[in-house]
Amino acid sequence: MGPVAHGGHCVARVPDPAHERGRVVFVRHALPGERVVLEVTEGTEGDSFWRADAVEVLEPSPDRVEAPCPVAGPGLCGGCDLQHVALPAQRDQKAAVVREQLQRLAGLEVPVVVEPVPGDVDGLRWRTRQRWARTPDGRRGLRKHRSHEVVAVDDCLITHPEAREPEPGEVVETVRGRDLAVAADGFWQVHPGAPEALVGAVLEALAPRAGESVLDLYAGVGLFSAFLAEAVGRDGRVVAVEGDAVAASYAGRNLPDVDVLPGDVAAVLASPEAPAVADLVVLDPPRTGAKRAVCDAVAARGPRAIAYVACDPAALARDVALLAGHGYALTSLRAFDLFPMTHHVECVALLEHATPAAPGV
Structure with missing residues (x-):
């Protein structure tokens, strides 16, 4: 896996006869230096790049942690990009992007x-406003990444206990x-x-x-x-x-x-x-x-x-x-x-x- 890029993903190049240096793929849920199995989420043969999720980690980075939220991961809630990354490494990645x-x-x-700034607990419980979506059966939820599909969320871990919905x-x-x-x-x-x-x-x-x-x-x-x-x-x-x-x-x-x-x-x-x-x-x-x-x-x-x-x-x-x-x-x-x-x-x-x-x- 290549370097972190602006937007919450890593840059990978996969072998492709049509691209001399390999096809560029922007991969979520990965870390630089990892070997992962990718699942392409967007892209066709004519596109200049593809998007993908890392659905299996073969060689993890030392900075990888287990996501604290059960709906943070491939195909799930799209609100958090970096729950799989240790908090100090998250900040290092953001600094590298800037x-x-x-x-x-x-x-x-x-x-x-x-x-860091005061007001969150280990990177959690800081969001004081939260706009919720609803699943087809009326449950509270949040949308998948780049999608209108809603994932049911019982407890969003970055949301402050006293957060309010904009109204x-x-x-x-x-x-x-x-x-x-x-x-x-x-x-x-x-x-x-x-x-x-x-x-x-x-x-x-x-x-x-x-x-x-x-x-x-x-x-x-x-x-x-x-x-x-x-x-x-x-x-x-x-x-x-x-x-x-x-x-x-x-x-x-x-x-x-x-x-x-x-x-x-x-x-x-x-x-x-x-x-x-x-x-x-x-x-x-x-x-x-x-x-x-x-x-x-x-x-x-x-x-x-x-x-x-x-x-x-x-x-x-x-x-x-x-x-x-x-x-x-x-x-x-x-x-x-x-x-x-x-x-x-x-x-x-x-x-x-x-x-x-x-x-x-």
Whole structure:
């Protein structure tokens, strides 16, 4: 079995006369260095790669453990990719993926350590929101990987004992002693340790100063803006931009000292209502990343520092390369294990201009 790849699988090459180096197969439930029996789950002769499950392990890795959940495995619940991997090795795998993406897409060699955060027990019982599906006979369950088929699940081991299912309404989340209202079915980090870890990392990276101006892009209900506004004080200014109308309305309620601009981030940045300059920028985009138009618009404002909060290392690496074209260098990176037992990882990257950039550069 070959190396781990982005997406929760390992890369294997199986002999195939039509492919000189062997056909590429992305294999779930495997570990690098193992010998396994594969069962192809997706792929035909004309496809460039296949997908497969490791259904039998012939030579196991030292990092392989017995999955704690009885429905984590080939053909079963698709929610967890890595329950067969010891927790320290899970974090090593995620670090390797982040390193590989930054090297391949941004040309950077960056040391990465994935940090645990408080709020789970050995990687379990951390998910504070859980959307359940139902089997045909009405039992509670979760879907198989890349499928609409539902597997009955009596007890999801990554779900917090007090987890709630998203539904219409409103809840209040408390971070660092501050209450933030959020739609009960809206976005909020599902790991109980995530908000504190991310706020701390962003504030540490940016080191905001009194009187500075801040742009908080993809601001959600205002998690980062709330604490950035405190840091820059009355003489500073924070502008939060959020594309989801409901989240933007909550941000307006949560942030009396912040200017909240609702609307698509790229469109708002291109409009006259957005500030033309900023000392600091926070980017916390969805999984697809910020992309070129937003990166160009951010760099044009000449911030001294950009904190990029990323849930997808490939999108992060692509956008780091785009910002490098404007003179911004990746100067620090922290990675957090906010989704144990899955392949997902959250990063907070700091990008700084070699010299203070003038607006329009």
